[in-house]
Amino acid sequence: xxxxxxxxxxxxxxxxxDFDLMDEFNRCEDGYYxxxxxxxxxxxxxxxxxxxxxxxxxxxxxxxxxxxLDEVVKKHKNDK
Numbered sequence: 001x002x003x004x005x006x007x008x009x010x011x012x013x014x015x016x017x018d019f020d021l022m023d024e025f026n027r028c029e030d031g032y033y034x035x036x037x038x039x040x041x042x043x044x045x046x047x048x049x050x051x052x053x054x055x056x057x058x059x060x061x062x063x064x065x066x067x068x069l070d071e072v073v074k075k076h077k078n079d080k
Contacts, residue, residue, distance in 0.1 A: 007069065008040030012077055021046050021069060025053040041072050 010018035024036045024046045033047035033056065043055035044064075053069040 002039040003037060005038040008038055013040065021054065025042045026048060
């Protein structure tokens with residue numbers, strides 16, 4: 001079943017959410033991540049990178065890449 005984050009919900013694209021990415025981020029010590037799939041953003045995990053919330057994605061080359069939550073939210077706002 002698909003799961004969507006509060007941050008994706010806050011973009012106004014859906015009217016419900018399953019979890020808050022910031023709750024998951026706050027559980028991570030610096031340099032650590034937890035698997036956490038958000039179908040809306042297409043992310044696979046959330047990481048604490050020196051206090052910055054980052055999300056993991058698989059790029060076109062099949063490699064994992066990290067993007068800040070702010071960057072991801074901004075991109076989705078512009079795509080609306």
